[in-house]
Amino acid sequence: MKTTYIKLSLSAVLLLGIYSCKKGEASVHSTESADYAVADSAAVAISDSVSSAATMTVKDKQFIKTADVNMEVKDVYEATISIEKSVQDLGGFVTHSNLHSNIISEDTYNTSNDNAMLIKKYQTENTMQVRVPTEKLGELLVIINDKKLFLNSRIINAEDVTSNIRYAEMEGKRIKKTGENIEQLKTNKDKVKLDNDNMAEGNLQQLANMDTTDNIKYSTIDIYIKEPKLRIAEIAVTNTGNIDNKYKFNFIYDAKNAFVEGFYLIQKIVVGLITIWPLLLILGVIVYFLRKRKLTKPEHAKIQE
Structure with missing residues (x-):
């Protein structure tokens, strides 16, 4: 009887353990499913906001x-x-x-x-x-x-x-082969020119390849x-307008400047007259003869009378 009771107890413990394990696995699976659902929704949100061309x-x-x-x-x-x-x-x-x-x-x-x-x-x-x-x-x-x-x-x-990349690879092979053929030629100025042109073409091709690689x-x-x-x-x-009005006119300063400028003007006039003295002399002679002629005309008329 005692043995039977022990067996039944062990069976109950085992069943409880199995049930709890199953429940734990179910809860884990449900949590993982929720996490996957959140991750999937986030991925969908990001993919919806960006064109497929950007991530293709x-x-x-x-x-x-x-x-x-x-x-x-x-x-x-x-x-x-x-x-x-x-x-x-x-x-x-x-x-x-x-x-x-x-x-x-x-x-x-x-x-x-x-x-x-x-x-x-x-x-x-x-x-x-x-x-x-x-x-x-x-x-x-x-x-x-x-x-x-x-x-x-x-x-x-x-x-x-x-x-374009495959074509660039073929062009690189062609340029290399051309260089090998040029090496077999006799050394002269034509060979030097051919070699220089081939090297220049090779450099341009390398530059194009580097640009393409960088852009990719x-x-x-x-x-x-x-x-x-x-x-x-x-x-x-x-207020610049008020400042301009404040200093726009100063009577004492402007009057002093006007007096000095007038004095300079008189000096300039005198210097100008001195400069044209020959004209003034000729004008004086003309005036003198004209006045003398006017004075002699009345005397001549009286003598005739």
Whole structure:
């Protein structure tokens, strides 16, 4: 009897253990399923916000990926700093950034005899070009998209350059073979020219290969951002109109200058008269003879009478 009781107890313990294990496995499976569901939903959300061209990969294919984003943001300066930092964190770099404000109007209002307020209405915009590792292109586009108030346009290009790469490889082999053939020629000026031309062609081909490799490794994104409305800047300045009126006229100073300038004018007139003394002498002689002639005419008339 005692043995039977022990067996029944052991059986009950085993059944309870098996049930608890099954329950634990079920809870683990349900937790894992929930985690997978969250991960899948996050992946779907990211893939929905980025074009497939940005994240596309095809076996045995090479792509040069570029993007062009035109959007409106709340604060251009803040968005620029944030995008530049994100590009740096993703292992990329900024190649161009032109942030400037377009002045719409500029007016000055006097607030006192000494002070005034300069009111500027302006709109800020920035034209940027950044480059990031191609595998990070989609992630950067998601970050940029989070800064937008309104998206005007977004263009993503994925250019298949697989055939270009293969053609470049064949061209490299041809240039190498041409160089080997030139080496077998007799040394003369024609050989030197052929060798020089072949080396120049080889250098250009290597440069093209390096550019292609760099463009495949790093994607180029052109970004244009602007603020949707005008901003107003209030700048305290000096009341220049009142300052001009204050120093526009000084009677004592101007009278003294006028007296001195009049004295200089008299000197200039005297010097000018001295300069034209021959003309004055001739004029005096003419006047003398004319007066003498007028005086002799009455005397001659009296004698005739």
